[in-house]
């Protein structure tokens with residue numbers, strides 16, 4: 001019972017950085033899946049662009065290998081792979097030079113019936129040169145769209161400069177800033193659950209919600225990204241974008257319509273209502289391991305690094321709906337399990353009619369982004385069987401696969417959905433420039449203060465839930481983190 005696939009308009013999608021890791025691992029496998037579902041029009045073209053000297057055929061061979069690596073064997077019948085590769089082209093181009101631009105101009109269509117999209121899957125330092133050259137070489141038409149990957153700046157000033165550079169050549173309505181968390185099925189479902197049912201919205205406020213937890217836990221370390229990560233840290237890499245976006249969707253007021261600006265206006269109001277966190281409401285951590293080469297400092301090859309690989313924080317939102325309700329955010333690397341989950345923890349009933357032995361119970365609405373996307377509502381019922389009135393919490397499980405049948409295997413992943421939204425011209429799930437700047441404006445003073453103090457993050461053992469102080473952040477207020485479970 002998955003909604004029908006509606007083919008999108010005909011398009012030319014140019015992927016700058018078409019030979020890179022993100023293109024090979026996510027973008028092209030995602031497009032291949034859309035091809036298999038029948039969503040990609042037969043005349044649509046995907047044009048890889050990078051500096052490597054490749055012919056169309058050599059590029060197709062490389063992407064065939066990428067599909068073999070990143071798409072399960074039974075999901076890539078040979079005929080589909082062949083058909084998809086025929087829609088692929090390649091242009092050798094230098095983002096900072098003159099080479100390749102006239103070839104790209106010749107290759108891309110400018111008729112009104114064809115959507116033009118340019119995916120900047122390259123280092124952020126190339127976003128400006130690309131935008132400028134698309135404009136000066138008269139490649140991008142009036143309705144062209146550009147897709148920009150994270151990181152979008154490293155502070156408010158750089159984000160402002162980047163926004164201004166892109167807006168020199170493109171209107172805000174043409175700029176699609178990707179946060180792939182927003183493309184997840186469950187994140188959209190969160191909005192459907194909140195705003196499509198009478199049941200939840202009346203309870204979605206300080207009167208009924210005790211607190212909210214948002215956890216994005218990874219088991220991997222910084223790996224080969226050490227040099228980049230050490231200049232970034234969990235705050236810039238995860239909190240300022242992904243966790244902030246999730247928080248906004250939970251905390252925002254109901255938009256008047258489900259259209260891009262109505263939704264993004266409401267998200268922006270949440271960021272602006274965030275209080276600056278108090279010093280002892282933030283715990284920063286850095287992973288340690290007794291094994292040489294495995295701890296953070298070894299991985300980033302900087303024994304004096306004070307960059308955090310873990311952060312836990314309590315945030316307060318100064319508005320009527322959320323006054324007094326803490327939002328606890330936690331994210332880190334090398335933790336005990338890979339799991340991303342949002343939990344709305346409701347208050348206890350005001351009075352228990354059951355005897356003390358029955359215990360006090362809370363409803364928890366859990367929105368799980370990965371793995372096993374789905375939504376669970378914990379409800380309290382009578383423990384079945386003899387033995388009197390004993391209460392027990394059971395999950396009402398809204399996992400898609402169980403509720404909607406086996407076709408849910410066809411649910412598009414985040415990148416597939418977001419790329420198709422670019423082609424459709426729907427910006428709802430993309431960050432607007434002012435949202436990104438507001439998030440940096442909130443983040444900047446916190447990071448500046450850490451830099452000023454030069455404090456070392458708290459060490460934590462790998463494969464745990466992070467530093468002990470993160471647990472204390474909750475305990476001191478009589479709360480506890482929900483377990484991180486894969």
Ligand code: NAP
Nearest residue numbers: 017018019020021022050051052094095121122123149150
């Ligand atoms: P990557 O593997 O290093 O690929 C970079 C791509 O850019 C290559 O195709 C490279 O090809 C091309 N390139 C480099 N310099 C160029 C130039 N002057 N002109 C034209 N093309 C050039 O990087 P990536 O991991 O794919 O990441 C791409 C972007 O996505 C980055 O902004 C990154 O932060 C972001 N991102 C990546 C991931 C991920 O999982 N990989 C996740 C989130 C965001 P040539 O060397 O042949 O030119």
